[in-house]
Amino acid sequence: MNTLNVKVSPPSLRSYEILIENGLIANFPDTEAFKKRFSNVQTFAVISDDNVFELYAHVIANALARAGFSIIISAFPPGESSKSMETYFTLQSWLAEKQITRTDAIIALGGGVVGDLAGFVAATYLRGVPFIQIPTTLLAMVDSSVGGKTAVDIPAGKNLVGAFHQPGLVVCDPDVLKTLPDENFADGMAESIKHGMICSKKLIKMMNTETALPAIIAGNVKIKRDIVQRDPFDTGERQLLNFGHTIGHAIEKLSGFGASHGNAVAIGMAITTRAAVKKGESAPECLEILLELLEKYNLPTRTDFSPEEIFEAALTDKKRAGSTITEIIPRVPGVCELVKMPVDELFDRIQAGMES
């Protein structure tokens, strides 16, 4: 088993383990990491979406029942539109009705939407209850399940209401990815390409060769773990993880969340890098390597939305601070930097990055 320990700050919040192993969803309650943190729990409230519920809820329920725990399960319709205040309120009411207390725990079983939403429910129900992340998409395994960011969307933008709440355990079972549609897999690879571009030539090489998936997942998790350990509250280095996300979030919003997160981020990284190469800030190799990887994993690099529309939609981004915004600019493959710029400069960059 691949085990990574995440030390969280402040130290009063306990550290937690990320476990990666094929078949783990059927036996995670037998692991030491689970027993250490969760053996006193009475009831696990499992939160999922309807698709994942069909495929894996019975596996989790059997594993927990065998270990002597009570379980309740709630599932909502899949998709970004469920990551809303309405679903949040329904889940909070469900937990209260079932008399879940602080000695119980929540399990987020699903992709990024489930993890963010169930995590925010766990962060705020009774002012915070423990939770376990069981990511079932590549994107959730390599990115969103690690680091304690939880949120819901509101009409003004994505992830605008949320909290930092670290999980007590992350259970990654690469076997569950076998049931994923190809587009969903590509979405996760977009975040993996992002990790490679911002800080790891080694990961870029792994994605360019036929490295086994569990090793790619472990490589990503290690990168994410190291960054969130150094900057848990996203005040500095962690912002590098937003490479491609200002434009990506704008595209998601403009598409009414019809465009997937990975596709939108792929386009965002391509536009940002094209503009940076034109300005002489990035080595041309950055764009070549990025476009090659995006193509290899069937990810898009262009959009039909106009620069004006993207800029307008980007103005509510969390990365904006008054009249400035922080963007992530590649320097050479495996090295990116945070660059603070006037908001208007973002428009010029979007325009430059969309021209051929």
Ligand code: GLY
């Ligand atoms: N997904 C970006 C972060 O966790 O900071």
